[in-house]
Amino acid sequence: MDHKFEWQEQRMTTPDGVYRTLRAAILDGTVPPGGQLREAHIAADLGISRSPLREALTKLEEEGLVVKIPYRGAFVVEVSAREVAEIDSVRLLVEPYAAELSAEALRGPERPQLLQTVEDLHRAMEQDDIPASIDAHLRFHRLFYDLSGHGVLQSLWNGWETKLRLHLSVDHRTYSEDPHQLVVEHERLAAVALEGDTDAFRQELAAHFPMGLRAQTGDRGERTPRHV
Amino acid sequence: MDHKFEWQEQRMTTPDGVYRTLRAAILDGTVPPGGQLREAHIAADLGISRSPLREALTKLEEEGLVVKIPYRGAFVVEVSAREVAEIDSVRLLVEPYAAELSAEALRGPERPQLLQTVEDLHRAMEQDDIPASIDAHLRFHRLFYDLSGHGVLQSLWNGWETKLRLHLSVDHRTYSEDPHQLVVEHERLAAVALEGDTDAFRQELAAHFPMGLRAQTGDRGERTPRHV
DNA sequence: CTCTGGTCGATTGTCGACCATTTTCTGGGT
DNA sequence: ACCCAGAAAATGGTCGACAATCGACCAGAG
Numbered sequence: 001m002d003h004k005f006e007w008q009e010q011r012m013t014t015p016d017g018v019y020r021t022l023r024a025a026i027l028d029g030t031v032p033p034g035g036q037l038r039e040a041h042i043a044a045d046l047g048i049s050r051s052p053l054r055e056a057l058t059k060l061e062e063e064g065l066v067v068k069i070p071y072r073g074a075f076v077v078e079v080s081a082r083e084v085a086e087i088d089s090v091r092l093l094v095e096p097y098a099a100e101l102s103a104e105a106l107r108g109p110e111r112p113q114l115l116q117t118v119e120d121l122h123r124a125m126e127q128d129d130i131p132a133s134i135d136a137h138l139r140f141h142r143l144f145y146d147l148s149g150h151g152v153l154q155s156l157w158n159g160w161e162t163k164l165r166l167h168l169s170v171d172h173r174t175y176s177e178d179p180h181q182l183v184v185e186h187e188r189l190a191a192v193a194l195e196g197d198t199d200a201f202r203q204e205l206a207a208h209f210p211m212g213l214r215a216q217t218g219d220r221g222e223r224t225p226r227h228v
Numbered sequence: 229m230d231h232k233f234e235w236q237e238q239r240m241t242t243p244d245g246v247y248r249t250l251r252a253a254i255l256d257g258t259v260p261p262g263g264q265l266r267e268a269h270i271a272a273d274l275g276i277s278r279s280p281l282r283e284a285l286t287k288l289e290e291e292g293l294v295v296k297i298p299y300r301g302a303f304v305v306e307v308s309a310r311e312v313a314e315i316d317s318v319r320l321l322v323e324p325y326a327a328e329l330s331a332e333a334l335r336g337p338e339r340p341q342l343l344q345t346v347e348d349l350h351r352a353m354e355q356d357d358i359p360a361s362i363d364a365h366l367r368f369h370r371l372f373y374d375l376s377g378h379g380v381l382q383s384l385w386n387g388w389e390t391k392l393r394l395h396l397s398v399d400h401r402t403y404s405e406d407p408h409q410l411v412v413e414h415e416r417l418a419a420v421a422l423e424g425d426t427d428a429f430r431q432e433l434a435a436h437f438p439m440g441l442r443a444q445t446g447d448r449g450e451r452t453p454r455h456v
Numbered sequence: 457c458t459c460t461g462g463t464c465g466a467t468t469g470t471c472g473a474c475c476a477t478t479t480t481c482t483g484g485g486t
Numbered sequence: 487a488c489c490c491a492g493a494a495a496a497t498g499g500t501c502g503a504c505a506a507t508c509g510a511c512c513a514g515a516g
Contacts, residue, residue: 014499039468049501050468051279058283062290070241071468071507086380093321152314156384241469267497277471282498299478299497460515469506474499481494486487 014048018056021046026065026076027162027169028131033078037066063162079167087160088209094153095144096202102147103196110147111194117143118183118190125179133175134168140186144193242276246284249274254293254304255393261306265294292391307395315388316437322381323372324430330375331424338375339422345371346411346418353407361403362396368414372421 022042025031043053057074060066068074099106106114117140124132138161145157175182185208192200250270253259271281285302288294296302327334334342345368352360366389373385403410413436420428 038466040466049499051500054468055499058286062286068468072509073467083379086378089325089378090322090380090384093325094318097317097321150314150317151311152318156318243469268495278497279470279472296497301497458516460513462511462513464511465509467506467508469504471504472502474501476500477496477498479494479496482492484489484491486489 015052015055015059018042018046018048018053019059022056022060023063023065026060027165029169031076033076033166033170035076037074037076039074064159065162065166077163077166079163079170081167081171084164084167085209087164090156091141091160092202092205092209094156095141095205096198098144098148098150098153098157099193099201100196100198101150101153102144103193105147105149106143106193107196110143114140114143114190114193118186121186122183125175125183128179130172130175131169134165134172137168137182137186138165140189242280243283243287246270246274246276246281247287250284250288251291251293251390254288255390255397257397259304261304261394261398263304265302265304267302291387293394305391305394307391307398309395309399312392312395313437315392318384319369319388320430320433320437322384323369323433324426326372326376326378326381326385327421327429328424328426329378329381330372331421333375333377334371334421335424338371342368342371342418342421346414349414350411353403353411356407358400358403359397362393362400365396365410365414366393368417 022031022037031037037057039050039053039057043050046053057066057068061068061074065077066074067077102110117136121133121136121140124130124136142157142161145153148154185204189201189204189208192204250259250265259265265285267278267281267285271278274281285294285296289296289302293305294302295305330338345364349361349364349368352358352364370385370389373381376382413432417429417432417436420432
């Protein structure tokens with residue numbers, strides 16, 4: 001087996017560097033969902049001991065990108081459509097609240113940032129730059145949580161973003177189906193957020209989500225690797 | 229259903245055991261809020277090495293029960309009123325949804341459990357049994373999340389319960405002020421939940437929370453130990 | 457052929473040690 | 487009483503080695 005993992009940047013502290021390297025490898029598909037991360041192998045590739053590597057894996061587990069099974073190993077999570085639908089169903093409840101809390105900042109100094117993010121999304125879509133569009137897409141929604149000044153809301157989004165990113169990276173039907181539609185939706189979301197119309201925001205958001213939780217099959221969160 | 233032999237506890241590795249031990253020690257007040265957790269001392273007490281202990285502390289930090297300060301140590305958090313208010317503000321949005329999702333189970337086989345929990349709370353209050361009342365109180369609200377069949381909602385509550393329990397254990401003005409009022413509120417919550425009236429549930433819940441987020445002073449999450 | 461039981465290699469879990477970094481204590485000097 | 491340098495203690499990070507466990511494979515009995 002040739003070296004799968006290489007240092008992507010220099011000048012990083014060991015555990016954090018390993019963390020970022022593995023995270024990038026997971027998100028760009030180098031390690032597929034369900035794939036196993038073998039400690040000895042990776043440590044040898046990176047030329048480090050298993051201790052900092054295990055710390056990096058722990059961080060990835062906290063973030064929800066990998067699942068560790070005792071005496072079995074660390075596996076990349078497989079985010080199910082069910083789980084994404086569940087996340088969206090909760091976002092539908094809290095994100096309008098986040099938008100409401102950040103309305104003041106959004107109408108003031110942060111207004112350019114919101115518009116810029118929509119613009120970034122637009123450009124990325126025109127050029128079919130999937131990674132960039134995913135990035136702008138998530139940055140857009142994160143904005144409301146960050147600007148809400150609400151610690152609990154911020155931590156909620158932090159727990160969701162990586163899972164959403166992983167899911168979007170694997171399943172980009174959302175983009176290929178109707179690229180323009182997504183941009184329009186976010187323009188509308190930005191507009192109603194600037195108006196401070198919370199109810200309208202909720203309605204636009206509901207339209208933005210692909211489908212409701214009820215439409216999902218009852219496959220109860222397939223979060224375990226396929227070998228179990 | 230005819231699995232006669234089942235491992236109730238999943239494979240327990242040392243860090244998990246340490247994690248539960250420390251968690252229990254924190255929640256029952258053995259280690260007071262603001263108290264320090266010394267690695268060497270605990271490791272010697274439990275007869276283990278620092279490696280699994282550090283992993284356990286990391287898990288506690290992730291859960292929000294412990295704060296680690298570089299080169300100073302790990303301290304038990306002091307949950308601020310601000311953070312509880314933030315949690316409640318989000319619960320006000322999602323808990324009615326959880327109640328709605330669990331309405332079916334609640335009207336069916338789980339109905340006795342709901343009524344029993346209210347009864348437990350009632351008895352604990354009459355006897356001024358604070359720990360038992362906190363337990364029944366939290367069990368009541370957990371019920372909606374558990375029965376919702378919604379994994380994300382369940383994990384949300386799991387992330388909140390320990391912090392709420394820690395806060396209630398320290399500051400039980402909520403109970404001493406008007407013991408009977410709290411029981412009545414939960415009887416009403418149970419009633420509207422059984423009726424499936426989501427809006428009424430939200431209103432009762434709002435009345436149940438001591439005060440809104442806006443009434444809080446702007447002390448932005450006092451999560452650091454007192455020595456800082 | 458199928459099932460049981462044991463062995464073996466691979467992988468993770470745990471340990472003790474070592475050194476670096478930072479904080480805290482201590483004691484002398486002014 | 488104040489200040490500062492040095493010592494002592496605690497944590498952070500890393501490593502190599504050993505123990506525990508799992509999955510796969512294989513031999514033998516029915």
